[in-house]
């Protein structure tokens with residue numbers, strides 16, 4: 001069994017907890033020690049139980065709390081070489097760093113980690129497929145578009161955390177300045193609801209058990225709109241889905257072998 005839960009998702013902070021066997025991984029850590037501990041407690045976990053952190057990229061909504069966590073609990077932090085250089089350039093001190101090659105899978109205890117590259121306006125942005133007990137959990141947020149390599153990496157996953165960042169019409173008609181709108185909608189920005197729905201339609205196979213929609217914009221999206229689109233793609237199939245919120249994240253979702 002793999003289980004996973006968001007601790008909060010959006011432009012003000014991200015972290016995803018994933019567990020298989022006795023191994024607990026945190027994907028990104030955008031929350032400071034106090035908030036992190038509170039949100040882990042809701043899921044019955046204490047920070048000491050985190051075995052490792054995987055970073056997707058250096059944007060502060062993904063790394064703001066990682067230095068404090070790694071320092072306090074001596075927890076290893078895995079990241080791409082480009083993400084490491086970007087953190088160092090900003091003098092964002094994080095101990096216990098371990099670089100991985102984006103093209104190569106590597107083990108962390110009960111997990112096999114498969115990093116894959118995504119287009120996003122960061123130094124070397126990377127997302128992950130986590131394999132354990134014959135199951136795969138695919139993670140994808142912070143990507144401006146979907147490439148064939150990304151589709152290939154995510155094929156066959158039993159669980160998916162997918163970015164549904166914005167509704168294209170809401171973004172276009174919304175309050176953001178033109179430059180920011182162009183950045184978000186561009187090929188190195190964030191996935192809109194239609195692009196995410198199309199990807200989910202392509203990945204929707206019998207093996208799919210659970211979908212977590214994530215990184216919703218609080219200004220340019222509505223959870224109700226995302227729910228409607230998830231319902232349209234998943235139909236009556238027995239696929240569990242949730243929408244991760246900024247304030248509360250999500251409940252546990254479970255993948256069974």
Ligand SMILES: [Zn+2]
Nearest residue numbers: 011059061142
């Ligand atoms: Zn982000």
Ligand SMILES: [Zn+2]
Nearest residue numbers: 057059120142
């Ligand atoms: Zn980002």
